[in-house]
Amino acid sequence: MWLKIRLLKRLILFCIGIYLPIKFFILWIKSTNKPLWHHYALDHCILRIIICCIACIYYLHLQQNKGTKNGIVPSMHRYKLMIRTVLLQLTMTFGLLLLSSIQATLWHPNVQPIRYFSSNIDFVYRGLVEITCLAAILEELLFRGILEKLLYKVISTRLWITLTSALAFSLMHGNMRNNLLYFVMGCFFSHLYYQTKDIIYPIIAHGLHNLCATCIMYFKWDERLDLAINSLTIVTRIILAIGALLGVYQYVSYRLIQPKTKNTI
Structure with missing residues (x-):
């Protein structure tokens, strides 16, 4: 579980490193009154990914603090469960x-x-x-x-x-x-x-x-x-x-x- 949390933290840092330059670039483009290439803001998507990672880290901490694990289901049953779901x-x-x-x-x-x-x-x-x-x-x-x-x-x-x-x-x-x-x-x-x-x-x-x-x-x-x-x-x-x-x-x-x-x- 600690490995998952560590990977999620690195993903957050990576996304923040991408998010800040993109956000500043978008703000600069808007300040110059130049039209953006498209109105779909990439920074919104990256921000959502960061929030998802933070929520996942907190979820994993709750799982660990309570001493619980996800259901232990054999791999052959996992595919059946996905299909049934x-x-x-x-x-x-x-x-x-x-x-x-x-x-x-x-x-x-x-x-x-x-x-x-x-x-x-x-x-x-x-x-x-x-x-x-x-x-x-x-x-x-x-x-x-x-x-x-x-x-x-x-x-x-x-x-x-x-x-x-x-x-x-x-x-x-x-x-x-x-x-x-x-x-x-x-x-x-x-x-x-x-x-x-x-x-x-x-x-x-x-x-x-x-x-x-x-x-x-x-x-x-x-x-x-x-x-x-x-x-x-x-x-x-x-x-x-x-x-x-x-x-x-x-x-x-x-x-x-x-x-x-x-x-x-």
């Missing part, structure tokens, strides 16, 4: 799409503001790098890896820890009309982390969900999906949504991890 997240994303449609039909809110990417570079930078990778890593480290570890010191019931971290996760996004969807996602990521005992699996699930969302926006599939889902009756959508969410929860609870590979935190 991907399939579960796709099912969860389908259930969330149905839930979003139900919410829009019953309460007519502006559930999620649609963001369209202006170019291929915008999609790669904001869609794949920032939203899919960095955002998923940072949010899982903060809410599952760090917050839940701290909550264990004051809350003894696992259910309340899951609900608290999911609520904080939903409130962090700041979209009050969309809090239900983020809360359901947070509960799933928290339960997945508890069952697998490894932060990599909720990161994979979170990143896959963000990737699906960015691809829907980039390829402009949102209108087609809305038409396809809205063609179903509201009762059918409710049944499918409940079935998908309950099926995912039941599988994660009883079938995802074999009893021999489970470890307690």
Whole structure:
């Protein structure tokens, strides 16, 4: 673990060494009123990497201070777990799409503001790098890896820890009309982390969900999906949504991890 922390610290120093010259260069360009080559700031990406590394170091310190390790799963089972995590997240994303449609039909809110990417570079930078990778890593480290570890010191019931971290996760996004969807996602990521005992699996699930969302926006599939889902009756959508969410929860609870590979935190 100390080797990982040392490597992360060196990565932070390396990123800081790159970040400062780039930041000063951007400030100088802006002061001369010259147009930048592109508005995608590389310094924002580097800063996010630095924050992710700091969060990861703190997470590793919490793991070490508490004397815990990630779940010890044989390598052959890790590949199965990754595949199962991907399939579960796709099912969860389908259930969330149905839930979003139900919410829009019953309460007519502006559930999620649609963001369209202006170019291929915008999609790669904001869609794949920032939203899919960095955002998923940072949010899982903060809410599952760090917050839940701290909550264990004051809350003894696992259910309340899951609900608290999911609520904080939903409130962090700041979209009050969309809090239900983020809360359901947070509960799933928290339960997945508890069952697998490894932060990599909720990161994979979170990143896959963000990737699906960015691809829907980039390829402009949102209108087609809305038409396809809205063609179903509201009762059918409710049944499918409940079935998908309950099926995912039941599988994660009883079938995802074999009893021999489970470890307690």
